[in-house]
Amino acid sequence: MAMIVPRVVEPDQESELLQIEWADGHASRIPFLTLRDCCPCAKCRDDRDNKRTQFRMVLTTKLLKWARLGNYALSFEWGDSHSDGIFTYAYLRGLCPCGECEPTS
Ligand SMILES: [Zn+2]
Ligand SMILES: [Zn+2]
Numbered sequence: 001m002a003m004i005v006p007r008v009v010e011p012d013q014e015s016e017l018l019q020i021e022w023a024d025g026h027a028s029r030i031p032f033l034t035l036r037d038c039c040p041c042a043k044c045r046d047d048r049d050n051k052r053t054q055f056r057m058v059l060t061t062k063l064l065k066w067a068r069l070g071n072y073a074l075s076f077e078w079g080d081s082h083s084d085g086i087f088t089y090a091y092l093r094g095l096c097p098c099g100e101c102e103p104t105s
Helices: 032-037 042-049 089-094
Strands: 006-012 017-022 027-031 063-069 073-078 086-088
Touching: 006 063, 017 032, 027 032, 027 089, 073 089, 086 089
Parallel strands: none
Antiparallel strands: 006 017, 017 027, 063 073, 073 086
């Protein structure tokens, strides 16, 4: 697990993908939509658990900013001013769509 650290984080606004280069050399391209749909904050989790569909606008999946939280997670700020999700490195890695990375809950 020690290797699950994003070395380079680079949002590609044009194709709406978050490009991550990990310390173990793996590269992930995670769609903004996936990040937003898998937002781990309490409110979004609750909405998903109760199958409430989230009202989505173009701004909802517009990634304005990202930041490192300590040495364990990234946070994202979305165009609709939602920024509560704390994406731990392991969780983020699990969102990698390559088919080889293991999803974590
Ligand atoms: Zn959320
Ligand atoms: Zn992967």
